[in-house]
Amino acid sequence: MEITAIIAEKKRLFEDYLQEHLAGINATSGIFDAFSYSLSAGGKRIRPILTMLASETLGCNSTKALPAGLAIEMIHTFSLIHDDLPALDNDTLRRGMPTCHNSFGEATAILAGDALIFQALSVISSSDYTAEVEIDILRMIADVCGIDGLVQGEYMDVMAEGKDLAMEEIADIYLKKTSRLFELCMYCGARIATDDRQKIQSLVRYGTYLGLAFQAVDDILDITSTDGVLGKTSGKDLIQGKATLVKALGVEKAGLWAVQMTNEAIRSIARISDIQSTVLEELARWMLQRVM
Ligand code: GRG
Numbered sequence: 512m513e514i515t516a517i518i519a520e521k522k523r524l525f526e527d528y529l530q531e532h533l534a535g536i537n538a539t540s541g542i543f544d545a546f547s548y549s550l551s552a553g554g555k556r557i558r559p560i561l562t563m564l565a566s567e568t569l570g571c572n573s574t575k576a577l578p579a580g581l582a583i584e585m586i587h588t589f590s591l592i593h594d595d596l597p598a599l600d601n602d603t604l605r606r607g608m609p610t611c612h613n614s615f616g617e618a619t620a621i622l623a624g625d626a627l628i629f630q631a632l633s634v635i636s637s638s639d640y641t642a643e644v645e646i647d648i649l650r651m652i653a654d655v656c657g658i659d660g661l662v663q664g665e666y667m668d669v670m671a672e673g674k675d676l677a678m679e680e681i682a683d684i685y686l687k688k689t690s691r692l693f694e695l696c697m698y699c700g701a702r703i704a705t706d707d708r709q710k711i712q713s714l715v716r717y718g719t720y721l722g723l724a725f726q727a728v729d730d731i732l733d734i735t736s737t738d739g740v741l742g743k744t745s746g747k748d749l750i751q752g753k754a755t756l757v758k759a760l761g762v763e764k765a766g767l768w769a770v771q772m773t774n775e776a777i778r779s780i781a782r783i784s785d786i787q788s789t790v791l792e793e794l795a796r797w798m799l800q801r802v803m
Contacts, residue, residue, distance in 0.1 A: 514796075514797045518560055521556075521563050522556045522560060524573070524574065525556050525560065529584070530551075533550070541615065542622050543623075545620060545623035548615070549605075550584070550588050550627070552605065553607065554588075554606050556584065558692060558693070558696050559577070559696075561721075562576045562583060562696040562699050563577070563580055563700060564790055564794060565699070565704075566704045568704075568786050568788060568790065568791055569700075569701055569705050571705075575703050575704075576699065578638035578639075578640070579635065579638075579696075580696070580699075580700075581631075581634050582631035582648075583692065583696055585628070585634070586628060587692060588627055589627035589628050590624075590661055590665070592610070592611040592620050592621075593621070593624045593665075595612065596612055596617065596621070599665070600747070600751070602743065604742070605742070606742045607742035631652070632652070635648050635649055635652070640703065643706075644702055648698075648699050655691040655692060655694060655695045656691070660691040661687065663687050664684055664685075664686070664687025664688025664689070667687065668688055672754070673752040675759070680754070681756055681759055682756075685726040685727070685756075686719070686722070690719045690720075690721075692722070693721050694715045694718040694722065696718060697714040698711060700714070701714045710783050713780055714779075714780060717776045717777075717780045717791060718776075719776075720779060721772075721795055721798070723769075724770075724773045724798060725798055727768055728769050731757055731762055731765055731769070731802045732801065733746065733748045733755070733757070734749065734762060769799060773798070777791075777792050
């Protein structure tokens with residue numbers, strides 16, 4: 512099957528699972544409306560797709576990874592809602608629709624984001640995973656989101672506005688604000704399928720480099736694409752003086768860096784024995800095509 516067909520199939524699986532989950536939540540408040548609005552708004556669903564593919568690569572049925580993929584998409588959606596708030600990036604458009612706070616007000620958007628984090632934890636703790644797998648996943652969620660992960664990455668990103676950072680400093684922001692969640696996807700998908708530490712680590716490493724490439728591509732598209740295609744406000748990095756690779760290197764060299772990171776991602780999984788890594792290789796190359 513072609514990579515685009517595989518992605519479409521996994522995306523469909525995820526969307527059905529998400530809608531089933533939302534239908535099972537017994538809540539009718541404005542917070543739930545905002546929560547469902549942002550979760551159902553679409554997006555590429557690349558994180559749950561990665562989680563499923565990590566499981567499949569190790570021989571496990573990808574539907575087993577759906578609860579982990581859903582939890583990660585909830586955390587991701589939460590981070591987007593908060594990132595769009597006036598105190599952070601102050602954005603009006605997300606996933607082709609008005610941002611959560613623009614549609615529901617700031618207080619509701621903040622609380623809907625908060626609810627998404629705890630719902631994510633609830634999805635994991637009420638899944639069919641063994642107690643060991645659940646604890647490992649919850650521990651990894653805490654690690655990747657916290658003070659050395661997403662929160663720190665977002666902080667560094669905001670603090671870097673208007674400054675000229677060195678390449679290494681920009682890569683560190685990318686690592687924390689983007690790669691950490693990609694690592695979580697690979698970790699969860701792999702941990703559900705195996706307890707072989709080496710295999711899990713190799714897949715997590717793939718997530719690290721894939722996340723770096725993905726963020727570089729995201730920054731290039733911010734300059735080269737449109738609101739309509741991106742579903743969010745383009746050209747914003749420049750206006751806000753964000754410290755991006757494009758600002759430091761220019762579009763062309765940033766693209767070459769993304770290619771290098773993609774090759775590193777592919778190398779990370781090339782030597783793991785008994786795994787079917789072709790789909791992950793194709794996925795990494797497919798992600799690059801968005802700018803190549
Ligand atoms: C406590 C988890 C936690 C986070 C709080 C707000 C925040 C700290 C972090 C935000 C980090 C952020 C916005 C990173 C950008 C990552 C990125 C490339 C987002 C866009 O992802 P896509 O393109 O979006 O996959 P879609 O809409 O397709 O899902």
